[in-house]
Amino acid sequence: MRYVRWTLWATLALVAFAVLHYNLPQTDVVRIVGTDTRRIDFGENTFFWATPDVGTAGGETRDIKFIETVLHGPGRPMVYRNEDTGWGWPPYFKINSFNLQAEASDLISTAAAPRWAVITHYGWRNEFFTIFPNAIALRATDDPEALRIPWTSLVILVLLAGLVLWVRALLRRFFRRAVQPVLADVEEAVDRVDARADAARARARGLWGRFRAWLAGFRGPPSRGGG
Numbered sequence: 001m002r003y004v005r006w007t008l009w010a011t012l013a014l015v016a017f018a019v020l021h022y023n024l025p026q027t028d029v030v031r032i033v034g035t036d037t038r039r040i041d042f043g044e045n046t047f048f049w050a051t052p053d054v055g056t057a058g059g060e061t062r063d064i065k066f067i068e069t070v071l072h073g074p075g076r077p078m079v080y081r082n083e084d085t086g087w088g089w090p091p092y093f094k095i096n097s098f099n100l101q102a103e104a105s106d107l108i109s110t111a112a113a114p115r116w117a118v119i120t121h122y123g124w125r126n127e128f129f130t131i132f133p134n135a136i137a138l139r140a141t142d143d144p145e146a147l148r149i150p151w152t153s154l155v156i157l158v159l160l161a162g163l164v165l166w167v168r169a170l171l172r173r174f175f176r177r178a179v180q181p182v183l184a185d186v187e188e189a190v191d192r193v194d195a196r197a198d199a200a201r202a203r204a205r206g207l208w209g210r211f212r213a214w215l216a217g218f219r220g221p222p223s224r225g226g227g
Contacts, residue, residue, distance in 0.1 A: 020160075023090040024153045025122055025136065029144045030069035030078060031114045035105045040064045048123065048131045050083035065097055067104045067135055072116060072144045080121055080135040090122060092136050103138050116144040 041061050042049060052062060065082040082101055085094040109115035118141050123133035 020157070022124060023122055024156060025092075025120050025150070026133075026153070027118055027120050027148055027150065028069075028078065029072040029141065029148075030117055030119050031072065031109055031111070032067060032069050032104050032107045032117055033077075033110075034068040034108060035101055036066045036068065037063050037101075038066060045129050045131055048129070049081070050085050050134055051088045052084075065101045066132070067101070067119070067138075069117075069119065070111075078125060079132055080119065081132040082135050085134070085136070092122070094136050100135060100138055104135075107138070107140055116141050118148070 039061060040049075040063075049064070067080045067082055069078050069080065070076070071078050082097045082104070083094075084097045085092045087093065104117075107115055107117050118139050119135050120137040121133040121135045124131055125133055
């Protein structure tokens with residue numbers, strides 16, 4: 001039972017980590033090498049695409065804007081989608097994907113004369129499932145090596161931790177005030193039932209013993225063999 005409990009907690013922790021890691025904002029320092037708009041037919045990975053741009057109709061096929069970059073440091077390519085989130089999830093309320101595309105196009109540069117940009121995004125890049133992170137903000141930077149503290153993610157994590165502790169305190173208080181008295185009453189009732197059952201068994205054993213003694217009286221005293 002202990003292993004089942006630990007497995008359950010580990011699974012819940014893994015799911016919570018995955019949800020937070022996917023939805024919380026992250027930043028990359030990149031060199032933008034191009035922008036593009038492609039027609040996408042949605043399939044099994046539909047869940048990892050945002051809603052249609054605000055004011056446009058949705059469907060199984062639509063145009064998606066992409067920002068093509070090279071990561072600073074590793075030098076490997078990274079492609080971001082550029083979709084509005086609108087009023088949907090996650091709640092970034094992004095409605096400026098067209099403006100962001102123009103800003104990205106303005107920052108396109110070459111390896112010989114690089115211009116670096118800090119791109120804020122959420123989501124994952126997965127080539128197997130064709131999943132792209134969604135860019136939500138973009139700004140130029142002259143110092144690609146500067147330390148960038150993810151204040152937004154830290155604030156959200158602190159607030160979530162406070163919320164979890166607050167809910168935990170409420171549940172513990174509810175358990176003490178509402179659940180424990182009921183459990184105590186149930187335990188007391190079970191004890192009373194057990195006591196009555198023990199008394200009934202004791203009376204039954206006494207009646208059975210008296211009945212056996214009464215039957216023995218009819219058989220008379222045991223005979224003694226003659227010599």
